[in-house]
Amino acid sequence: MKLDxxxxxxxxxxxxxxxxxSLLFSSEGAKVVVFDINADRADATVKLVAEQGGQAVAVHGDVRVEADVKRGVETAVAEFGKLDIMFANAGIVSRGGVPSVLGGEHLDFQDFPEEDWHKVIDTNLTGVFLCAKHAVPALRANGGGTIIATSSAASFxxxxxxxxxxxxxxGVNGLVRGLSLDLGKYGIRVNALAPTHGMSPNFLMDQGADVVGQSYEQMQVAMQPGPWDxxxxxxxLKVGRPPAITDNAKVALFLASDDSGYMSGVVLxxxxxxxxxxVAIQFEEDTPHPWYDQEG
Incomplete structure (x- = not known):
């Protein structure tokens, strides 16, 4: 087991x-603190972990609230005796986010509310900062460990x-690089994964919506006739199945495990x-370009 x-x-x-x-880490031997702003969802994840024979506890909290993050770390130490891995994964998309087919409200940039800006920055960036800040003492007490953040292809x-x-x-990418230098002396690695595909539609849904459990691409296949094309x-990359959430979780597992034991400051x-x-402009293969002389 990679996280025994x-x-x-x-x-x-x-x-x-x-x-x-949470399910993958548990299956690889980890004990998991499931931290979520939605208590019912956190409890449901804990139940799923228990059903597969793992150990987990739920913490209802908001990553924007420092006291909540601190309580999450204290819960890990109180329940399981230590902390090895902080996975700062929680995030939200800004209003008007893609794809609009899920009912997102389109906003021109000049109409974007300042309060929404702060909500996005506080959740996605300050939340990672707070998770790292409060994980460090517990990780140092444990002789080191790893901090992982969820970035995005939208950062590139x-x-x-x-x-x-x-x-x-x-901002997450910059924070990861900086922390890798600052925390390396404590034996703490800091990395991020930047998903492109294989993410959950719940990201764009209301927090009270049912958990889908499939990626955008898997849902797309389910709603159309015939298999994945x-x-x-x-x-x-052309392969015979759509990308799944598990594909991203396996990268998180790699960054959490000793398989990446000498990686730090990486956004993968x-x-x-x-x-x-x-490239920025896509050209069809074998299509002549007007400024290019095919005769040489």
Whole structure:
């Protein structure tokens, strides 16, 4: 088992990548503190962990609230005796986020409310800061450990209508790099994963919505006739199944485990499938370009 005897806190553990990672980490031997702003979702994840034979406790809290984050770390130490892994995964998308087919409200940037800016930054960036801050004493007491953050492909490339979200995730990348230098002397590694595909639609839904448990792409297949067709997917890598939330959770597992024991300060694109390798302007293969003389 890759995490045998380890203790992990996973924020946003009630749904999406957080829930999938809670189940995966548990299956690899970790004891898990499931931290979520939605108490019912956190409790449901704990139940699922128990059903597969693992150990977990729920903490109802908000990563924007320092006292809540501190309580999450204290719970890990009180319940399981230590902390090895802080996975700062909780995040929200800015209003007007993509895809709009899920009912998101489109907003022009000049109409974006200041309070929404602060909500996005406080959750996605300050939340990671607070998780790291309060994890450090427990990790140092344990002789070291690892901090993982969930960044995003939007920290590397532009997406329509979510520039505040992109800014928050770019901030996460900078924080990860800085903390890797500051905390390395304590034997603490700090890394992030940046998902592109294979994420949960719950990310764009109301917090009270049912937990979907599948990726956007898997849901797309479920709503259309026939199987997954990689030929029509915009993902450059063509494989015979859609990307799943588990694909991202496995990257989080890699960063949490000793398999990445000498990695720190890294932001690792996950479920990318070559998407971020594209140039800004896409050209069809074998299409002549007007400024290029085919005769040489």
């Amino acid at each position: 005897g380890k203790v992990a806190i996973i924020t946003g553990g009630g749904s999406g990548l957080g829930r999938e990672s 490339a532009a997406y329509h209508s979510i520039s505040p979200y992109s800014a928050s995730k770019a 990689p030929g029509v997917s915009p993902i450059p 694109p996950s479920t990318d499938g070559g998407t971020l390798a594209r």
